[in-house]
Amino acid sequence: MSTFTLPIFPLPEVFLFPGTFLPLHIFEPRYRLMLDFCLENGNEMAIAPYKKDWNYLESSSPPIESVFGWGHVIQKEGLPDGRSNIILEGMGTAKLVSYESTEPFRIAQVEKIQQELNRKDDPDFQNLVEELLVLTKRILLSEGAEENLIMKMNHITKHPFPIDFIASLLNYEFSAKQDILATANIIEKANKLIQIVRSLNMRE
Numbered sequence: 001m002s003t004f005t006l007p008i009f010p011l012p013e014v015f016l017f018p019g020t021f022l023p024l025h026i027f028e029p030r031y032r033l034m035l036d037f038c039l040e041n042g043n044e045m046a047i048a049p050y051k052k053d054w055n056y057l058e059s060s061s062p063p064i065e066s067v068f069g070w071g072h073v074i075q076k077e078g079l080p081d082g083r084s085n086i087i088l089e090g091m092g093t094a095k096l097v098s099y100e101s102t103e104p105f106r107i108a109q110v111e112k113i114q115q116e117l118n119r120k121d122d123p124d125f126q127n128l129v130e131e132l133l134v135l136t137k138r139i140l141l142s143e144g145a146e147e148n149l150i151m152k153m154n155h156i157t158k159h160p161f162p163i164d165f166i167a168s169l170l171n172y173e174f175s176a177k178q179d180i181l182a183t184a185n186i187i188e189k190a191n192k193l194i195q196i197v198r199s200l201n202m203r204e
Contacts, residue, residue, distance in 0.1 A: 003097050006070055007034045008046045008106040010062050012054070015181055016047035016069030016090045017168040018115065019161030026084045034105040035084060038073060046070040046094060046110065051174055061106075066096045067113070067182040090164070093181060115161070116185045128190040129162055135197045136166050163189045172196050 009024075009031065016022050026035050038045045048064035071088040078084050094110040101107045119125050137153050149169075156162045167180045167189075176196055183189040 003109040003111055004044075004094075005041065005100065006044055006046045006094065006108060006110050007038050007041075008048050008064065008068070008096075008108050009034060010048045010050055010064045010106070012052045012062070013049055013174055014047060015049050015168065015177055016071050016088060017161065017164035017181060018069065018090045018092050019159055019165050020090045020168045021074075022047065022071070022088045022090065024086050024088065026086060030104040032082055032084070035073075035076075035086065037105075037107070039076070043073045044070060044091075045073060045088060046108075047088065048106075049174070049178065061102065064096075065178055065182075067093055067178075068096075069181060070094045070110070070112070090161075093184075113184055117160075119187055120162075122187065125187055125190060126157070128187075128194055129157060132156075132163070132166050132190065132194055132197055135194075135201050136169065139170060139197070139200055163193055166197075167193050170197065170200065172200065 014022070026032055034045075046068050047070070048068040050062040050064050054062045069090050070092060071090045073086050074089045075087040076084055077086070092115065093113045095113060097109040097111055099106060099108050133153060133156055137150055140150060140153070156165065159165050163186055164181075167177065176192075180189055180192050183192060
């Protein structure tokens with residue numbers, strides 16, 4: 001499999017799932033440079049999560065996961081003082097192969113992971129999506145989610161990455177969310193998520 005060059009933006013417990021949108025405020029000088037690099041090299045950037053309890057005293061930079069989401073910068077608003085607001089559209093996942101550099105920001109060779117989407121018409125998969133839809137809407141309603149989000153959920157079967165979209169909406173354990181992000185087979189991904197969503201519903 002061929003490799004690609006991507007700048008990597010490590011963020012505490014922030015995941016970029018395929019088919020989702022992530023607004024970001026870029027203010028640190030090194031990440032302003034990273035954004036410039038990104039815009040000059042195809043507008044692609046990876047978002048690599050790490051646990052919030054990372055100890056600054058043990059390492060000079062946070063230890064990121066080896067599989068992470070990547071996306072395109074689809075909107076950029078430059079501010080007068082050099083800061084920027086951007087929106088990333090999640091395009092897929094990638095696996096870290098090696099670093100080209102780590103200072104002042106991380107640039108890496110990655111393998112982009114192809115999701116196995118050929119089973120979206122499988123009746124078992126469709127049944128899983130229907131159950132996920134019902135249970136997720138129940139959770140979101142209990143949390144006071146906005147009506148437009150609930151309405152979007154009604155069209156989940158038309159989403160190119162329905163499981164990833166649902167996975168991005170809910171609050172659950174870091175390691176479980178990372179596991180779902182890194183799973184390429186959509187039936188396996190859906191089965192992992194349904195166990196989590198059933199558990200979350202039992203807590204309601």
